[in-house]
Amino acid sequence: MAEIGRDPRVAKGYLDAGLPVAIPTETVYGLGANALDEQALLRIFEAKQRPFFDPLIVHIHGISEVSTYAAEFPDQARQLAMACWPGPLTIILPKRSIVPDLATAGHPTVALRVPDHPLTLELLRSLDYPLAAPSANPFGYISPTLPAHVQEQLGYRIPYILDGGPCRVGLESTIVSFAGGSPMLLRLGGMDPVKLKSILGELPEKLHTHSDPDAPGQMDRHYAPGTGFMIEDNLEDQLGALSGKRVALIRFSAHSMKKVAVEFLLSPAGNTAEAALNLFRMLREADAGGFDAIIAELVPDEGLGRAVNDRLRRAAHR
Numbered sequence: 248m249a250e251i252g253r254d255p256r257v258a259k260g261y262l263d264a265g266l267p268v269a270i271p272t273e274t275v276y277g278l279g280a281n282a283l284d285e286q287a288l289l290r291i292f293e294a295k296q297r298p299f300f301d302p303l304i305v306h307i308h309g310i311s312e313v314s315t316y317a318a319e320f321p322d323q324a325r326q327l328a329m330a331c332w333p334g335p336l337t338i339i340l341p342k343r344s345i346v347p348d349l350a351t352a353g354h355p356t357v358a359l360r361v362p363d364h365p366l367t368l369e370l371l372r373s374l375d376y377p378l379a380a381p382s383a384n385p386f387g388y389i390s391p392t393l394p395a396h397v398q399e400q401l402g403y404r405i406p407y408i409l410d411g412g413p414c415r416v417g418l419e420s421t422i423v424s425f426a427g428g429s430p431m432l433l434r435l436g437g438m439d440p441v442k443l444k445s446i447l448g449e450l451p452e453k454l455h456t457h458s459d460p461d462a463p464g465q466m467d468r469h470y471a472p473g474t475g476f477m478i479e480d481n482l483e484d485q486l487g488a489l490s491g492k493r494v495a496l497i498r499f500s501a502h503s504m505k506k507v508a509v510e511f512l513l514s515p516a517g518n519t520a521e522a523a524l525n526l527f528r529m530l531r532e533a534d535a536g537g538f539d540a541i542i543a544e545l546v547p548d549e550g551l552g553r554a555v556n557d558r559l560r561r562a563a564h565r
C-alpha cells in the first residue's frame with residue numbers, strides 16, 4: 248500500500264525519481280508526475296488504466312509559468328487566470344514543444360491550472376518541472392476527495408499519497424479553452440458560473456463528448472459506480488420496478504416522507520456548493536453499501552448545480 252504523509256519533500260523524492268504520487272488539490276486528489284518526462288507520464292496512464300487519447304492537465308504554481316508551456320496567452324485568458332488562480336479552473340492554450348505529446352494526447356494545446364492547496368503549491372514550487380495530474384481514480388470511476396479513496400483504489404500502484412485532508416470543492420476544475428482564440432466552456436466544474444460569467448460574459452459551450460476532438464476525454468459514461476445507477480424520474484414507478492431490492496436514494500436536500508430506501512442527502516442546507524462537496528463521497532458510500540440499485544435526484548441548476556447534474560448524468564449513462 249502507499250505511504251500516506253504530509254511531507255512535500257518526500258513527495259518530491261519520488262517525483263524526482265519518475266514515480267507518480269497522489270497530490271491534494273481543492274477540487275479532487277490528483278495523480279501527479281513530471282509533466283515533461285514521458286516515462287513518468289506513462290506510469291500515470293498505467294496506474295490509472297487510462298487510454299492515451301485522454302489528455303492530462305498540467306499543474307503549475309503561478310501565472311508567471313504560463314508562457315513557458317503555452318505559445319500564446321490571449322488577454323482574456325490572462326484576465327481569467329488573474330481572477331481565478333489559484334483555483335478550480337483549467338485553461339487550454341496553444342502549447343509549446345517543451346510539453347510532450349503524451350501529456351496532450353497529441354493535441355496542439357495544453358491544459359494549465361494553478362491548484363489552490365498550500366501543500367501542493369509548496370511541492371510545485373520545490374520542483375524543476377510542472378506536474379501532470381489526472382484525478383487519482385481508476386479510469387471511468389468516481390474521483391477521490393479523501394486520501395483514503397486514493398489508497399483504496401490506487402494504493403497498491405503508487406508509493407506515496409500527500410495528505411492534504413478532505414478536498415474543499417469536491418468537483419473537478421471547470422475547463423475553458425482558448426484553442427480557437429475566443430473562450431469556449433469544455434467542462435462544467437468547481438468554478439462559480441456567476442464569477443465566470445462576470446469575467447468572460449456569456450460563454451459558448453461545447454460540453455459534448457465522446458466523438459468531439461475539442462473536448463477529448465469527456466466520456467459520456469464516467470464517474471460510474473459499480474452498482475446500477477439511475478436518475479430519479481418517476482420515483483414510484485422506479486421503486487415499484489425494484490420491489491424487494493435494496494435501493495439507495497441520493498437526494499438534494501429534502502428527506503422523502505416515507506422511508507422507502509436508504510437516503511443520502513447531498514446538502515441538508517439546500518445549497519449546490521455543499522452538494523458538490525458531498526457528491527463523490529456519497530456516490531462512493533452508496534456504491535460500497537451493497538445496494539441493488541442507486542437512484543439519484545438531480546439538484547437545482549443554479550450555482551454548482553449544473554456541474555453536479557453533469558456528473559450524475561454521466562454516472563447514469565450506459
Ligand code: TXA
Nearest residue numbers: 274276277302303356357358381382419420463464465
Ligand atoms: O480538478 C481537476 O481538474 C483535477 C485535479 C487533479 O486538478 N484533474 C482532473 O483531471 O480532473 P482529469 O484527467 O480527470 O481531467 C482532465 C480533462 C481531460 O479528460 C480532458 O477532457 C481535458 O481535461 N483536457 C486536458 N487537456 C486538454 C486539451 N489539450 N484539450 C481539451 N481538453 C483537455
Ligand code: MG
Nearest residue numbers: 381382390419
Ligand atoms: Mg478524471
